[in-house]
Amino acid sequence: MSLQVKAPEPLKAVEKTQTVRRGRSLSARRTGAGYVMSAPALLFLGATMLFPLAYNFWTSVHDVAIGDLITGDWQFSGADNYDSVVSEGAFWHAMRISLVFTAGSLFFQFTIGFALALLFAKTFPLAGLFRSLMLVAWLLPPIVSGTLFRWMLDADAGAYNELLRLVGLDSLAHNWLTDPSTALPGVIAANIWVGVPFNMLLLLVGLQSIDPTLYEAAEIDGAGPWQRLRHITVPMMKPVSAAVLLLGLIYTFKVFDLVFVLTGGGPVDSTRVLPLYVYEVAFKLFQLGRGAAAGALLLVIPLIVAIVYVRRLRKEGAAS
Amino acid sequence: MTRTERPWLLTLVAGVITAFFLLPLYWMIATSLKKPDQVLVSPPQWIPSPFTGESYSRALDKPMLGQALLNSVVISLGVVALTLLLAVPLTYAVARIRMRGSGAMVLSLLVAQLLPSIVLAAPLFIVLRQVELTNTLIGLVIADTTLTLPFAVIVLRPLVRAMPVEVEEAALVDGCGLPGVLWRVVLPIMRPGLIAIGGFSFLLGWGEFVFGITLNSDPKVQPVTVLLNTFVGQTGTDWGPLMAVATLVSIPVVCVFAMLQRYIVGGLTAGSVKS
Numbered sequence: 001m002s003l004q005v006k007a008p009e010p011l012k013a014v015e016k017t018q019t020v021r022r023g024r025s026l027s028a029r030r031t032g033a034g035y036v037m038s039a040p041a042l043l044f045l046g047a048t049m050l051f052p053l054a055y056n057f058w059t060s061v062h063d064v065a066i067g068d069l070i071t072g073d074w075q076f077s078g079a080d081n082y083d084s085v086v087s088e089g090a091f092w093h094a095m096r097i098s099l100v101f102t103a104g105s106l107f108f109q110f111t112i113g114f115a116l117a118l119l120f121a122k123t124f125p126l127a128g129l130f131r132s133l134m135l136v137a138w139l140l141p142p143i144v145s146g147t148l149f150r151w152m153l154d155a156d157a158g159a160y161n162e163l164l165r166l167v168g169l170d171s172l173a174h175n176w177l178t179d180p181s182t183a184l185p186g187v188i189a190a191n192i193w194v195g196v197p198f199n200m201l202l203l204l205v206g207l208q209s210i211d212p213t214l215y216e217a218a219e220i221d222g223a224g225p226w227q228r229l230r231h232i233t234v235p236m237m238k239p240v241s242a243a244v245l246l247l248g249l250i251y252t253f254k255v256f257d258l259v260f261v262l263t264g265g266g267p268v269d270s271t272r273v274l275p276l277y278v279y280e281v282a283f284k285l286f287q288l289g290r291g292a293a294a295g296a297l298l299l300v301i302p303l304i305v306a307i308v309y310v311r312r313l314r315k316e317g318a319a320s
Numbered sequence: 321m322t323r324t325e326r327p328w329l330l331t332l333v334a335g336v337i338t339a340f341f342l343l344p345l346y347w348m349i350a351t352s353l354k355k356p357d358q359v360l361v362s363p364p365q366w367i368p369s370p371f372t373g374e375s376y377s378r379a380l381d382k383p384m385l386g387q388a389l390l391n392s393v394v395i396s397l398g399v400v401a402l403t404l405l406l407a408v409p410l411t412y413a414v415a416r417i418r419m420r421g422s423g424a425m426v427l428s429l430l431v432a433q434l435l436p437s438i439v440l441a442a443p444l445f446i447v448l449r450q451v452e453l454t455n456t457l458i459g460l461v462i463a464d465t466t467l468t469l470p471f472a473v474i475v476l477r478p479l480v481r482a483m484p485v486e487v488e489e490a491a492l493v494d495g496c497g498l499p500g501v502l503w504r505v506v507l508p509i510m511r512p513g514l515i516a517i518g519g520f521s522f523l524l525g526w527g528e529f530v531f532g533i534t535l536n537s538d539p540k541v542q543p544v545t546v547l548l549n550t551f552v553g554q555t556g557t558d559w560g561p562l563m564a565v566a567t568l569v570s571i572p573v574v575c576v577f578a579m580l581q582r583y584i585v586g587g588l589t590a591g592s593v594k595s
Contacts, residue, residue, distance in 0.1 A: 033498050034417030037409035038425070041469060044406055048466045049432055052443035059443070119334055124327035130338040132581055137341065139573050141527025143545040144566050147552055148344040151351065151559055157360045159347045165363075193344070201585065254436035257529040261549050275438045282442045283534055295439035302434040310430060 060292035081293035085281075091294065093269060094277035097184065101259075101273050102252045104188040105195060110245060112192070113199025118233075120200065121207040131200075138197040146261030149190035153177050177263050180270040187262050187271045191255060199244055206240030207233070246309045250302050274298050348570070352376065352563040359560045375560035376568075384539055385565065388547040391457060392526055393572075395543055398461035399468055399525035400518050406465070407472035407517065412506060414473065415480035416488075426477070432470040437530040440466065445535050455538040463531040468521040475520075475587045479513045480506065516587025519580035523573060544569055 063077040085091050120131050137145070152160050155175035164173045176186035210233065218228050256275040259265065265272035265280070272280075278298055282291025339346075351359055352375050354368040379385060414422040444463055445454060453459035483506070491501045507514070532543040548565055577584065 030417050030498070031419055034413040034419045034422075037413040037417075038419070041406040041410035041473075042425070044462075045432070045466070045469065047447065048444060048462060049435070049440065052440050052447055053435075055443040055446065056439060116337070119330070119337075122327075122330055124330035124334065126331050127334065130334050132577075133338055134341055135581075135585070136574055136577060137345065139523055139527075139577055140570055141529070141545050141573070143527070143529050143548050144569050145344075147548060147562065147566050148348050150552065151563065152344050152347060154559075156362045157364050157559070159343060159364065162362075162364055193341075196341070250434050254434075254438070256436070256438050257545075260529070261552055275436055278436075278438050279441075279534075288442065291442055295436075295442070298436055298439055299434075302436070303431075306431050306434050310427060313430075 056292045056295055059288055060296050062289050064288040064292075066286035066288065077289065081289045082297070085290055085294045085297060090269070090272075090277060091297075094272050094274045097270070097272055098253060098274040100184065101188055101191070101255070101271075102249060104185075105191045105252045106245060106248050108188075108192045109195035109199045109248060110241070112196050113244075114203050114237075114241075116196065116200040117203035117207055118229075120204055131204075134197045135201065136197075138194060140194075142194065142255070142257040143261050145190060145194050146258045149186070149193070150177060150262055153186050153189075178267055180267045183263055183267055183270045187259055190262060191252065191258055194258065195248065195252070199248065202244045202247075203237070203240060206237050206244075210236045242312065243309075246305055246312070249305055250309075253302055253305075254298075345570075348563045348566050351559055352567045354560060356560045375564040379561040379564040379568070382551070382561070382565075384542070384547055385544075387540065388542055388544040389568070391541055392544040394457050395460050395464065395528075396522045396525035398457065399464045400521045402461055402465045403468040403472050403517060403521040404514060407469055407476060408507070408510070408514070409502075411473045411476040411510075412480055412502065415477045416485075426474075429470040429473050432466075433474075437467065438534075441530055441534040444531070448535060455536050455541060457541050459535055460528075460531055460541070460543065461525070463535055464525045464528050465521075467528070468517070468524050471520070472517045475517060476510060476513045479510050483509050512583055513587060515580055516583040519576055519584045520587065522576055523584075526569075526572060 060081050061076065061078060063075040063080065116134075120127055140148075152158050153176040155161065155173075155178075158175070160176075161173035164170070174182070176182045214232050214236070215228055218232055223231065254275055255273065256279065259271055259273055259276060260279075263271045265276045274294075275298060278291060278294045281287050281294050285291075350366070350368050353371050353373070354365060354375070355370065355372050356374060356378075358365055358368070410425075413419065414425050440463075444466075448454045448459045448462070453462065488501050488505055491505050492498070496504065527545060528543065529545040529549070532546040533549070536542060536546075544565075548562075548569060551562055551565060
């Protein structure tokens with residue numbers, strides 16, 4: 001089952017089928033080649049995604065702790081793991097934190113991203129440079145962004161607190177991440193910072209694809225900038241906005257590393273998002289069965305969103 | 321969109337916003353260049369004086385940093401290679417060849433992008449342990465590729481579909497076998513997408529953390545993101561060297577992005593909005 005060795009095979013394999021099947025018709029030959037070309041990637045994804053997912057489900061209906069992994073002594077336990085996770089306060093707490101984290105991040109990422117996209121849709125010197133510089137924030141490893149924000153939000157020497165003091169808001173200046181009442185806003189702020197450039201970029205593409213003659217016509221009809229925004233830009237941006245928000249929801253709901261390095265879920269669980277909860281059950285407590293069940297439950301929300309998203313794409317595809 | 325009357329005013333506004341937005345990055349670099357005893361003074365120094373590389377030499381003295389940086393380079397390049405090797409033939413097949421199930425394949429690739437790494441991590445650990453690839457760089461390359469491969473196919477597919485079939489057919493008639501067509505016709509057309517995916521895979525491999533911390537417990541093969549997290553835990557307030565490490569980790573990201581910007585931006589927007 002050595003996956004590594006399989007990887008370089010596709011081109012060689014295609015050559016072989018070519019010589020063997022020379023006599024067949026073009027399309028039949030190509031269908032065969034298609035399967036051969038798909039095979040390495042599909043085997044890979046089968047071994048590294050499908051099988052692990054199935055295995056995760058299998059684990060979730062058994063009573064497994066780390067010791068049983070070696071002995072192979074697995075007891076079928078039906079929905080017990082799910083029951084135990086769902087009846088635990090910590091799970092619902094994490095779910096609530098995740099929902100607040102996702103909603104807060106999405107709202108600000110999207111509105112700030114939209115405002116910036118409106119700005120950058122105009123033509124002015126250095127626009128391209130500024131836009132690219134912002135994108136760097138989004139491409140940084142989340143561990144780096146998390147480390148940065150730990151430092152930015154630090155009590156005495158943190159740059160954001162210093163800015164607050166400069167504008168006379170001394171009372172707000174404190175260590176955001178160690179105070180249970182401000183840790184979650186701090187973590188959300190960091191995640192907004194990471195997500196704004198991506199939202200801006202996608203929304204900008206949307207703005208640029210709006211037909212400029214619509215604006216010209218509206219201007220001739222006497223529509224002011226506000227009316228043009230409300231009656232042309234906003235309705236025309238609906239499909240792109242929906243896609244951006246759905247993608248944002250999917251990505252934000254599974255954020256792990258940023259929160260992990262910022263707070264590790266604390267203080268007193270105030271930032272323990274669902275992915276961190278799953279990590280803790282499976283990799284800290286080594287309750288593999290319960291961890292698998294929690295993981296499966298973590299999939300539910302993205303999956304619902306995925307169904308909505310794919311349906312949307314299908315509809316769009318049918319319309320265009 | 322619309323002609324602007326006072327473009328420099330907009331430049332000023334955008335400049336101020338960008339500067340505020342990039343403050344954390346500036347602060348990272350500034351902190352890394354300060355003298356260690358100047359890092360925690362309040363009110364802080366906005367500009368380091370004097371500039372010094374002391375934090376860098378202290379960071380590089382830390383055991384494992386060099387090794388971890390090297391590990392991350394190897395992992396990232398491995399992810400680029402494995403992603404392209406697997407994605408190109410699969411993309412061509414699902415985009416071009418009439419096969420049963422290719423619609424379902426594309427759909428499952430879309431869905432695959434939603435999976436949180438942390439859900440995959442535990443069962444993937446067990447799979448990798450079966451083939452004795454936990455605690456190896458190859459194991460991490462394989463795990464990271466589960467994140468890049470679905471995205472790669474989704475970005476590359478429209479490029480192949482946009483290519484006129486006639487070009488391929490002409491090449492086939494001219495006596496090129498299918499491999500020849502792939503090599504001489506299809507790959508060159510996919511080039512911008514391949515560069516985008518290469519850059520994207522590199523960045524993803526470079527920044528990956530979840531698999532790094534769950535599939536590996538050997539400090540000798542840990543990626544630099546995992547080491548950085550360890551530093552954060554150990555040296556909670558030793559911000560100078562910590563920011564020096566963060567800067568070192570950011571440099572390749574900035575370089576790759578600067579070189580491949582056009583491709584990456586194009587590829588990302590194509591993959592996310594349309595597909």
